Amino acid sequence: MTSLPDLASPQAPLSPPVPLRRAVELTIDGRTVRVPEGSTLLDACTSAGVPVPTLCFLRTLHPVNACRLCVVEVEGARVLAPSCSRQVEAGMAVHTNSPRVRHARRLVLELLASSVDLSTTAEVDAWMDEYGCEPERFGAPVPAGDHEHRASPRPGHHAPTAPGGAATVEQPVAIDNDLYVRDYGKCILCYKCVEACGPDHQNTFAIAVAGRGFAAHVATEFDVPLPDSACVYCGNCIAVCPTGALMFKSEFDLREAGRWDEERQQVTDTICPYCGVGCTLRLHVQDGEIVKASSPLDHAVTLGNLCVKGRFGWRFVHGAPADGP
């Protein structure tokens, strides 16, 4: 038990007491692991050096456990558990590489790869190899009829997939402003952008998940273009997007022109010049030109977040008039 500090005494510590966390012992793939109470299975796996693939998880956001890629098998449980959110319990016996786990992960990757454009999703190719995925077995990709009517969805109804095809979320890229594009054909619905725009970071609530089932999608109200929405162009949604569905216009244009080359890019950390908060600004420079800006996830001030100025207001460096929303 920790006792409360006596605030009247001059020796009272200024910081609140750190609650003691008991250690919990469990086994992961047969190895005994001790982690603090309240840890997740993913924390435990990470501390034990056991790799677990994740897509919808980000340590600065609340876990939504939607992608189900990080599932593990807990002995005695009827179904697999999402390691990103399931808390450890003493005596748990966890398997991260059992046939059931491998099957579920393979299918999650196959189902995603057969319905979403994963060409700009980091790490996914290596996972697909590791789990032996063959997404093409579901049929030739065809855009689903559901997605033609996103501005006026009809939940509970769908148009049947064209014969022999595998429905995808393919759709035109939404380019409605100069700062970033939304290519929802690449969206795996990880909810990260919605969380970053909403209660976890920005509290702007410009976007939400709308529709349901396979037609569920990220949208503004009535699917209005971003400039008509509550968006403040902080770009914090881009920073958390794992698939490149949300992308700087500058990066999108370079990719379209075939000139995007991360190998040639330099990354430079500096401090944002605009105000006194002192956000670390990470500039991505290709051929002497800033191509995008980010902030490190582990930065104590930003947690990876920036505002519109830090995120997009660097064109002046190149002598061009700043583009504003």
Added chain:
Amino acid sequence: MDIKLRGVEPTDDERAAVDALLGAPSSSWELATVARARDASDLHVAHGGHAQRARRHLLLPALHAVQDRVGWISEGALDYICARLDVPPADAWGVATFYALFATAPRPKRVLHVCDDIACKCRGADALAAACEAQLGAPWHPPEGESVAHDPDALVWMRSPCLGLCDQAPAVLASEAGDPPRERLIGHATLASIVGECAWQEDDGASRLAIPQRGEPGLALLARVGVVDPESLDAYRASGGYEGLRRALELGADGVLRELAESGLVGRGGAAFPTARKWEAVARAAARPHYLVCNADESEPGTFKDRVLLEGDPFALVEAMTIAAVATGCEQGYVYVRGEYPLAQRRLERAIAQATAHGLLGDDVMGRGVRVHIEVRKGAGAYICGEETALFNSLEGLRGEPRSKPPFPVQAGLFGKPTVVNNVETLCNVPLILARGGAAFAQVGTPQSTGTKLYCVSGCVQHPGVYEAPFGITLRELLARAGGPLPGRTVRAVLVGGAAGSFVRGDELDVPLSIEGTRAAGTTVGSGVVMVVDDTVPLEPILARIAAFFRDESCGQCVPCRVGTVRQEEALHRLARDASPDARSRELAILADVGVAMRDASICGLGQTAYAAVESAIARLRLFETEPR
């Protein structure tokens, strides 16, 4: 919250509908646009904050209010609701577009929802849909482009998943927006009975309550249905009503829990969890307040028992919930009734009002100083909201997406508080247990499945309907009570437990219908669905309909279910077109792979059971092993 609104004016009707629910706005800050200039008094009003956001749970009722009055939810209406409840428009849009009964594009006021789900399919739903198409044109679809003229007075139709009227298939829900709106469930629907003025007549449900066992001696749950006036508290009390609550108040909370434990009652919604353990966990939970929720979102295809109880004996549920509240320390209860049950909702609201007026509910129940309030909330067309945590989210004004468990509802349920959530049928057993004693209740049924169960018998049988029988009755005996198969036909398969259940063959009818008996036979009692398919009904379209159902009703949150239900439907369609041995083995492998991943890795029971019926059709009925006819 500093929210950005669209700045679109609601119409007078839309504003009136919302104000009727929420009251008039207290200041101009609650208006979507500044329709009147802000005056000095408005500048001294603190708007928003916790008080405003604490009303978020009224989002669904507010959307219903507009939908019911106008027939669809416009930009102006959504904006006004957002201003009143301090909800960001994108967030409210996400909620409005989740539910099938809400239209977010201009839709005429009069809509026929024509059920084409499995039970109705066995009894002529496709012909009815074709007749609707011939008479009324293609099913309604959101207009494309802004140039399309909107005729609010047209009559349109849409296909619908199971409406819970399977014993009177084919079924139609007729709904007309207005003040007041009119809604009616129509059984044995024909084109003539749904397109004329008769579709809009007052619904007394009388034909639906003429259940096959009406008035038989020995009935427990169904004793009053179709016999005692469901709208009269006096009639309810004269037939033994409120004996259970009286006894409960004498026994006290611990005494009620003891009786319940002795009765061995388990949940009737499908999961068969011991009710006493659930109640005890909430009763002992330290966090306050505790909430009580009755899950009346009966949407499992083929299930209609809860509707029969709600329409035929609503006071029993009110009494049961009062007992539950007393036993578990809840002051506030909610009944979440599926949106497709308008009469059930009306009857229940009337019963609550009468009970409150007579001191059987309210701030001082039976003069014993116990406070219990019950509120009815209406679903809006989402099977997934029958999943308990999705139901909580829906009650809280969110999208009906299931939560990850743990934490379980008894720890953190509605509004994050300890919550008792029970199905209608489960609760309706409680007054009987208290009136007769837990031990007497446990005498009926089997040792592990005590009491009676309501079975929803539908499809190709002589006398479809709700049947009450002790647990352990065999499928054969139950079908015999329902008059057996239609003349000259034989039972090919029986779908037990609903779309999330499984098929058994016509030669497996000796399965005892108990929790343990069905489990041993590799099936489930589930919600009590017993749907008979005979040799005249092709099974492939039934399976395709089940697959389409899960695709439509998946909330879309997790990948295995969101995409897996699509791939399952596609594979079944490919099988229907090409049953060559190569194609068959390829598609069956895909179905099994996807099915196992859905069962193992989905968040909730919907995805976990989305393959169950298909799997049983493959494994038990050997559906795809013969060459196509």
